[in-house]
Amino acid sequence: MRHDSAARPRDRRPLALLACLAGSALAGASPSVASPSPDTQRAHTKQPSRNDQAARTLNTANGLLQRGLFDLAATEYRAFLQSAPNHDSAPIARYGLGVCLHRLAQHAEALEQLEPLVAINNFQFAREVDLLIGTCRLTLGDYAESAEALRRMLRAAPRHPAAMDASAMLVEAISRSGEHEQTAREARSFAQAWPDSPLRERTDLFLALAQMSQGDDAQAQRVLEASLERFPAGPLAEQGTLLLAQCRHRRGLLGEAADAYNAVVDAVRGPLAADALLGLGQIALSNNRLDDAAAALDRMLREYPDSPSVPTASLARARVSIEQNDTRAARIRLDSLEQRGPDDLRDDAAYWLAKCDLRDDRPADAAARLARAAEAFEDSPLRAEMAFDLAIAYVRAGDDEAADAALQAFREAYPEHALACDAMATHAGVLHRLGEYDDSRELCERYLRDAADSRAGSGAGAGTGSGREREIEFLLAENRYLSGDLARAERAYAQFIERHEQDSSDAPQASRLDAARFRLAMCVYRQDRLAEAEPLLEPVAARAVRRPAFAPAILALGDVKFRRGVWEQAETILASYLEMGDVPSRDDALMKLGLARARQNRHAEALDAFNTLRRQHPDSVHAMQARFECGQCLLALDRNAEARREMEGVLEAGRDSRFAPHALMALGTIARREGRNDDAAALLGEAARLGGGELAVEAELQRGEALLGTGDHAGAAEVFDAFVRANPDSAQRPGAQARLAIAQARAGEHQRAIDALNALGRDAAGLDAPTRHAVLYEVSWCHQALDEPR
Numbered sequence: 001m002r003h004d005s006a007a008r009p010r011d012r013r014p015l016a017l018l019a020c021l022a023g024s025a026l027a028g029a030s031p032s033v034a035s036p037s038p039d040t041q042r043a044h045t046k047q048p049s050r051n052d053q054a055a056r057t058l059n060t061a062n063g064l065l066q067r068g069l070f071d072l073a074a075t076e077y078r079a080f081l082q083s084a085p086n087h088d089s090a091p092i093a094r095y096g097l098g099v100c101l102h103r104l105a106q107h108a109e110a111l112e113q114l115e116p117l118v119a120i121n122n123f124q125f126a127r128e129v130d131l132l133i134g135t136c137r138l139t140l141g142d143y144a145e146s147a148e149a150l151r152r153m154l155r156a157a158p159r160h161p162a163a164m165d166a167s168a169m170l171v172e173a174i175s176r177s178g179e180h181e182q183t184a185r186e187a188r189s190f191a192q193a194w195p196d197s198p199l200r201e202r203t204d205l206f207l208a209l210a211q212m213s214q215g216d217d218a219q220a221q222r223v224l225e226a227s228l229e230r231f232p233a234g235p236l237a238e239q240g241t242l243l244l245a246q247c248r249h250r251r252g253l254l255g256e257a258a259d260a261y262n263a264v265v266d267a268v269r270g271p272l273a274a275d276a277l278l279g280l281g282q283i284a285l286s287n288n289r290l291d292d293a294a295a296a297l298d299r300m301l302r303e304y305p306d307s308p309s310v311p312t313a314s315l316a317r318a319r320v321s322i323e324q325n326d327t328r329a330a331r332i333r334l335d336s337l338e339q340r341g342p343d344d345l346r347d348d349a350a351y352w353l354a355k356c357d358l359r360d361d362r363p364a365d366a367a368a369r370l371a372r373a374a375e376a377f378e379d380s381p382l383r384a385e386m387a388f389d390l391a392i393a394y395v396r397a398g399d400d401e402a403a404d405a406a407l408q409a410f411r412e413a414y415p416e417h418a419l420a421c422d423a424m425a426t427h428a429g430v431l432h433r434l435g436e437y438d439d440s441r442e443l444c445e446r447y448l449r450d451a452a453d454s455r456a457g458s459g460a461g462a463g464t465g466s467g468r469e470r471e472i473e474f475l476l477a478e479n480r481y482l483s484g485d486l487a488r489a490e491r492a493y494a495q496f497i498e499r500h501e502q503d504s505s506d507a508p509q510a511s512r513l514d515a516a517r518f519r520l521a522m523c524v525y526r527q528d529r530l531a532e533a534e535p536l537l538e539p540v541a542a543r544a545v546r547r548p549a550f551a552p553a554i555l556a557l558g559d560v561k562f563r564r565g566v567w568e569q570a571e572t573i574l575a576s577y578l579e580m581g582d583v584p585s586r587d588d589a590l591m592k593l594g595l596a597r598a599r600q601n602r603h604a605e606a607l608d609a610f611n612t613l614r615r616q617h618p619d620s621v622h623a624m625q626a627r628f629e630c631g632q633c634l635l636a637l638d639r640n641a642e643a644r645r646e647m648e649g650v651l652e653a654g655r656d657s658r659f660a661p662h663a664l665m666a667l668g669t670i671a672r673r674e675g676r677n678d679d680a681a682a683l684l685g686e687a688a689r690l691g692g693g694e695l696a697v698e699a700e701l702q703r704g705e706a707l708l709g710t711g712d713h714a715g716a717a718e719v720f721d722a723f724v725r726a727n728p729d730s731a732q733r734p735g736a737q738a739r740l741a742i743a744q745a746r747a748g749e750h751q752r753a754i755d756a757l758n759a760l761g762r763d764a765a766g767l768d769a770p771t772r773h774a775v776l777y778e779v780s781w782c783h784q785a786l787d788e789p790r
Helices: 017-024 038-043 053-066 070-083 090-103 107-119 126-140 143-156 163-176 180-193 200-213 217-230 237-251 254-267 271-286 290-303 310-323 327-340 343-359 363-376 383-396 400-413 420-433 437-458 467-482 486-500 507-526 530-543 548-563 567-578 586-599 603-616 623-636 640-652 660-673 677-691 693-710 713-726 733-746 750-766 769-785
Strands: none
Touching (some): 070 090, 107 126, 126 143, 180 200, 217 237, 254 271, 271 310, 310 343, 343 363, 383 400, 420 467, 507 530, 507 548, 567 586, 586 623, 623 640, 623 660, 660 677, 677 693, 733 750, 750 769
């Protein structure tokens, strides 16, 4: 089971979010607030006096403010406060100065004038002060303080003329402070209170942002689509379209997202177009349209080099290069990001550099890099992907023990991760290679159960499952086979073939089907159901020329023919197996090849096979038998001296060998041929003692013959008599009975010899001619010796 890498992790940064609204901050506009006038000043002066210089200065300041001459008004207000800091109208002057400074975008200085006014009870412009404080704080990025001031204003004066502006700014302040749930509540409240307000376009965008931040992308999409329908040409239409595109992007609606991104690119330039091009590049990358992805990202990086999204685009461009197998270009971008990029992208850079290592077939480097990254970026959103790909790197490096530990750690730490199923399947393969077949089988069964449950939950039919499921189904059968559970393995392979026989369009699946047929045949063969195995093995053996892994099927088929005694076919099949070269169990094939030739009385060719086995496989378990069979072939070829050396070599290996009794038999035969009947009798007697069974029967008969040859007729008679008594139903009893009569006749036991012949009865007719003639001749002499005419 091969893995190039983990599944591509979901993009963490497809959204500009608040950045898409930064260029049109509501706080940058001046809310509608009341300005102090000369009449306001007179109302706060107990005894107005035209000669009061301070009063004249304040009147001048108020007038300048009313005319929009804010810098001149600010000068007069400062002069008034410097000359009369405790004047009854000083709060009015501070308020006027605060308005001027706000209009001049000097927000921090404005707050110095405005915030002391909050403590004044019943101040005429208290609500306006709260509104201005909220506005300045929002502009300065003090979002919590801004929200506090705006809430204070709205609680005190919900029907204030500027309440709509304040409510809209409150939505923005809360949104920018990260209070997403509260943002959604305030935005909905705004929509209910001012459904037709032009500011609703903006609050709807913040509502959508809040919903997206809470993971409710579907609802956010509905809000954005309704807002764009309500304000198709609004000042924030492009921002809304971009946000809608990003929302669809997050939901996987890539075609609709691309349409919206393209609309932004066609409509505007600047930051919005930069982010739209980034989105188009990311979508093309997701769809494996690598040339389109490269074009969009290259354009973004070329036309908007100062965009805040450049690092993210550079990362995406590096990923495109990886998919194009241009790891050199990818490494240049990723190295730069890792060393000089934003902190929140350095983990990405390290992760994708490890991907480069895997693509470049440097899995050990990838493993080392991922281990360092996991330690350096403990809080990375990619930590799970790093852990998974670390295991994959170990797999690719051939370190299955390390992969086992890494996959176990991943599955314990991230049981619900999107890669959990891949981890389980990969772990099953690793355990299989480690020989942990039972553990691998359990993971395979669990994986297939989960996959079936998932299909049932989605309403999908049973079907044949995914490619990964078929792979795991086959692996399950393999685990059963290799653990020796042949009956269950047979059923598993048969079911696999039945379910997927028509599904062989892709090469991997066709290969698995062939392998399943091979294993099924071997299962039946290994259960000694040879008649069933033979028709299963024959087509698999025919494919083994193209699939050397199936070569054992040829050997198995040859063995079936051998065990059936079809010697010529067995020889042909076994010879073809050996012609494949370095195949498993060559010694076994050579042994059976030699025996098949020997059974056809082609002893010289059999001798070649046995000697090849001894020469090429001196440590084989068949080496001793090969030596013995060499002796047998030499014996059949009347090469007695060579045969004797081979059989003596068998005995030198030890009398406890299962071949020792047979070697003794052969040596006894050679001794008889050479006229050494005393030696033959001794050798055959030892063979009978060591061998037992049929071999002992044959050895005793030959020992009796040897004793006859030595002239020990009484000893021979004793051997034949014992044989006849011990083996009354043996097919060789008539021959032994005849030889008993001969031995007794030659030993002078005439009557017993006659009785032995009579005991043969009709069996005498079945004796071979030489034996029949010999026994009749000897018994005739017995009758003559007893003066019995015959």
